[in-house]
Amino acid sequence: MFVFHHRHAANVYASGGIERAHLIRSDSAKLRELLSRPDARVVPVWRSRNLVVEDGKTPQPGFLTVEQFQQLFAEIALDPEGSAILLGFAEDKPYFAIDLSLLAEPEIQARIAGLQTSGPPRFADLRDVGPLIGHQPGAILAYARGLTFWHERHKFCGVCGSPTQATEAGHVRRCTNEACKAQHFPRTDPAVIMLVTDGDRVLLGRQKIWPPGQHSILAGFVEPGESLEDAVAREVEEEVGLKVRDIRYQSSQPWPFPASIMLGFTCVADPVEPKVNTDELESARWFTRAEIANCPENDTFRLPRRVSISRRLIEDWAKGA
């Protein structure tokens, strides 16, 4: 088992203890054998939503046995060389994701209504239920969501335009044009997210489209030909006109909403007023530790969601970590 040596605990959706089983992805016989196991679990995704079961107030991940899946979706083959994506093993159980997006909403609702569960099953946005689901199940749901989204958006070859088909247990899509045969791999877009401090205060901004009062640290996508540190410095300068130094990596978080990984940094700027780029931000200013500690979490001032690496970076700084 992979051991995560870091001074911090893993971020939500990260390091979920999933053994990704690279070496068996091209072994069809092995994949079929895994799908015949009674402990195999199917992770359905419908239009980027994950199946959950409302068990009391706490949503539980909707992991199905192969038998349950086949009862509900008899016409959908769990084909390890097609629709079924091997996620890997968690607690020695094999997990497969499958995308059910082709079913219309009334149809999918009618099917899942047939599940014998402790509460009502539904397809939910992981961004809403993630905070309430355990660490490992949350990581599995995020992984399934990210991979199914990639398949959905890469049905055609970017080189020649022909249809692609899934191979390697859903970890590669290959162009079906014999003259091309280009292989396409799942993509994760790196984004930097950085806590800027002047020593005593932290810089938080807000975008107009966010919920009232919502503030966060700055973030942006890494561009081709740019190091992560370059991206941190560029984004801060673009958004608030500050030059930063002492850029340090803190931790990262898979963020498949739809296809990112957030790379968390801290950095330092001089204690001068930010020049807010209003094309990017509605406002930005320095906040003291006391303001962070006494955040009212209401429509005048609220911090990012607890699952996010931005919240983590802010809280670590506020605690002096």
Ligand SMILES: [Zn+2]
């Ligand atoms: Zn092609």
